Amino acid sequence: xxxxxxxxxxxxxxxxxxxxxxxxxxxxxxxxxxxxxxxxxxxxxxxxxxxxxxxxxxxxxxxxxxxxxxxxxxxxxxxxxxxxxxxxxxxxxxxxxxxxxxxxxxxxxxxxxxxxxxxxxxxxxxxxxxxxxxxxxxxxxxxxxxxxxxxxxxxxxxxxxxxxxxxxxxxxxxxxxxxxxxxxxxxxxxxxxxxxxxxxxxxxxxxxxxxxxxxxxxxxxxxxxxxxxxxxxxxxxxxxxxxxxxxxxxxxxxx
Amino acid sequence: xxxxxxxxxxxxxxxxxxxxxxxxxxxxxxxxxxxxxxxxxxxxxxxxxxxxxxxxxxxxxxxxxxxxxxxxxxxxxxxxxxxxxxxxxxxxxxxxxxxxxxxxxxxxxxxxxxxxxxxxxxxxxxxxxxxxxxxxxxxxxxxxxxxxxxxxxxxxxxxxxxxxxxxxxxxxxxxxxxxxxxxxxxxxxxxxxxxxxxxxxxxxxxxxxxxxxxxxxxxxxxxxxxxxxxxxxxxxxxxxxxxxxxxxxxxxxxxxxxxxxxxxxxxxxxxx
Numbered sequence: 347x348x349x350x351x352x353x354x355x356x357x358x359x360x361x362x363x364x365x366x367x368x369x370x371x372x373x374x375x376x377x378x379x380x381x382x383x384x385x386x387x388x389x390x391x392x393x394x395x396x397x398x399x400x401x402x403x404x405x406x407x408x409x410x411x412x413x414x415x416x417x418x419x420x421x422x423x424x425x426x427x428x429x430x431x432x433x434x435x436x437x438x439x440x441x442x443x444x445x446x447x448x449x450x451x452x453x454x455x456x457x458x459x460x461x462x463x464x465x466x467x468x469x470x471x472x473x474x475x476x477x478x479x480x481x482x483x484x485x486x487x488x489x490x491x492x493x494x495x496x497x498x499x500x501x502x503x504x505x506x507x508x509x510x511x512x513x514x515x516x517x518x519x520x521x522x523x524x525x526x527x528x529x530x531x532x533x534x535x536x537x538x539x540x541x542x543x544x545x546x547x548x549x550x551x552x553x554x555x556x557x558x559x560x561x562x563x564x565x566x567x568x569x570x571x572x573x574x575x576x577x578x579x580x581x582x583x584x585x586x587x588x589x590x591x592x593x594x595x596x597x598x599x600x601x
Numbered sequence: 602x603x604x605x606x607x608x609x610x611x612x613x614x615x616x617x618x619x620x621x622x623x624x625x626x627x628x629x630x631x632x633x634x635x636x637x638x639x640x641x642x643x644x645x646x647x648x649x650x651x652x653x654x655x656x657x658x659x660x661x662x663x664x665x666x667x668x669x670x671x672x673x674x675x676x677x678x679x680x681x682x683x684x685x686x687x688x689x690x691x692x693x694x695x696x697x698x699x700x701x702x703x704x705x706x707x708x709x710x711x712x713x714x715x716x717x718x719x720x721x722x723x724x725x726x727x728x729x730x731x732x733x734x735x736x737x738x739x740x741x742x743x744x745x746x747x748x749x750x751x752x753x754x755x756x757x758x759x760x761x762x763x764x765x766x767x768x769x770x771x772x773x774x775x776x777x778x779x780x781x782x783x784x785x786x787x788x789x790x791x792x793x794x795x796x797x798x799x800x801x802x803x804x805x806x807x808x809x810x811x812x813x814x815x816x817x818x819x820x821x822x823x824x825x826x827x828x829x830x831x832x833x834x835x836x837x838x839x840x841x842x843x844x845x846x847x848x849x850x851x852x853x854x855x856x857x858x859x860x861x862x863x864x865x866x867x868x869x870x871x872x873x
Contacts, residue, residue: 509689515653516690520750521677521706537702540692544736548688
């Protein structure tokens with residue numbers, strides 16, 4: 347069944363890497379530009395993220411995410427370029443609109459940060475199965491109940507979509523128009539929502555009982571079905587990442 | 602009289618996998634059972650008849666209306682479909698409103714719709730529960746509500762998708778009675794069903810689906826005489842026929858009465 351995630355199947359080293367190391371990568375990639383306060387470091391982080399993503403062969407899956415955020419970033423350039431409080435030197439004019447140097451630089455910084463967040467987080471979500479991520483967090487002490495809630499959300503939404511289709515068919519079969527003007531659509535809302543809510547409530551109760559008969563809330567220590575994904579490689583990655591992070595802090599403090 | 606005509610029908614959900622291939626069939630007034638293994642394409646087929654899905658190739662005419670050229674809501678005046686799970690459709694807070702929703706949609710005025718709804722509830726035996734909330738009824742009663750809500754639309758063609766699910770013996774007999782009443786009223790009843798005894802006792806015609814194709818099509822008795830093809834489609838003849846076959850009588854019996862009458866009339870052979 348279709349699941350709600352951006353995960354792409356693959357067998358690169360990044361796919362096999364454990365999720366927590368990838369989370370550490372995100373932390374480091376986001377912290378470095380702030381610690382060093384350097385545009386060059388921001389660009390370096392983005393490039394390293396892009397290289398890793400290319401290496402994991404999921405670069406093309408990033409296109410929709412990037413193109414969406416580019417729209418947002420464009421508006422930041424327009425607004426900051428025209429209205430940033432420290433605007434002084436005119437960069438260029440476009441008809442009645444004047445863009446200033448300071449605002450554009452500020453927008454550039456924000457833009458780079460956003461791209462940095464997107465590349466590093468994409469690295470995690472495109473190469474990690476959501477269930478692996480949740481299992482890794484539960485191993486580290488996240489409550490299994492919260493873990494279940496997280497993974498069930500990902501499963502329930504596609505399930506609800508397919509339930510919605512069945513309900514729509516059932517009501518159309520009874521002569522209800524579901525296509526057409528806004529009024530027609532609004533009238534169709536309740537007949538569709540009613541069964542949806544009822545079925546979901548009933549489903550929730552059933553699911554709770556089904557979990558309980560399998561001792562979900564047992565206080566015993568739980569074991570895991572899958573082997574931990576951590577390997578010697580993860581340790582090396584983690585050490586390298588931490589050294590870079592500490593190095594940056596020392597550089598900042600001493601200079 | 603032809604009421605449904607299917608010509609050269611192909612259908613697929615995904616491009617590379619055909620669920621139904623090259624189906625040509627006509628339905629007349631005879632009540633028809635559609636049988637076959639899970640995944641043979643039965644539910645897809647009736648959804649196509651109802652217009653909920655459109656053929657990837659070929660045409661379906663309901664009376665004179667091509668399903669491709671008319672909306673589902675329009676076709677609903679002519680063809681009704683009862684879904685497997687009643688919870689997929691129930692949304693009103695009392696049974697009567699739920700059942701009159703369909704007739705109101707296809708243009709009956711409020712008064713006629715209520716009358717039709719009451720008649721339908723009478724037919725399924727739930728008239729005394731018309732003011733209850735459907736969700737206070739048992740699942741099998743709710744299934745009857747969903748049947749009534751289609752019956753109330755008074756269409757000439759009715760399709761049931763596994764109507765005996767979640768029914769005990771009493772419920773099963775009730776469903777059988779409803780179908781027989783509808784047949785008596787001159788409706789074309791088409792039913793997807795896995796209960797071969799039910800098929801033998803209720804329907805005049807049977808169509809066997811196998812692998813997206815029609816394997817057998819004919820009078821119920823004749824269909825159940827094709828043992829080899831039935832085996833291929835993983836189907837068994839009705840229990841009473843199986844019993845007779847084990848007794849060494851190579852004939853198709855559709856109900857126990859037929860078998861007992863047959864047994865009464867043969868001369869008992871003296872024990873050797």
